[in-house]
Amino acid sequence: MKLKRIVMLLFLNLQKMGVWKSRGHRATIAKMGGVSILHPSKTFIGEGVIFDTNYPYDIVIEEGVRITTRCILLTHFMEPTSGTYSRGKIHIKKNAYIGCNTVICKPVTIGEDAIIGASSVVTKDIPAGEVWAGNPARFIRKRILE
Secondary structure (H helix, E strand, O other): OOHHHHHHHHHHHHOOOOOOOOEOHHHHHHHHOOOEEOOHHHOEEOOOOEEOOOOHHHEEEOOOOEEOOOOEEOOEEEOOOOOOEEEOOEEEOOOOEEOOOOEEOOOEEEOOOOEEOOOOEEOOOEOOOEEEEOOOOEEEEEOOOO
């Protein structure tokens, strides 16, 4: 294993520990592990969040995002028809909220001010200002933003 990959895995595993503050510290450590976090000091990452260790740099998290406890973000997946692995980007836009135990897989974009309910499985793009939940995640309602 190359030294760069070992360092990346070290930081991605360190950020999962409960000893760090959720706002800022954990995001800064995840950024050192390769996740593209635009403003770590304004990003909340809860305990036990798992980022894809194969392609963490395919995850983009913007300012004000809140990812709660035990979420999983996967940027690679197996194509059911061919049995080959594919990869894609996960882009979480400003002020999105991801409920605990949510799994985000496949290439998706979660829009600005979107809310994903707890224990959801996100497999397609979520438009800005909408609430989605379930397995697979489905549209619940639009948010009223003032």
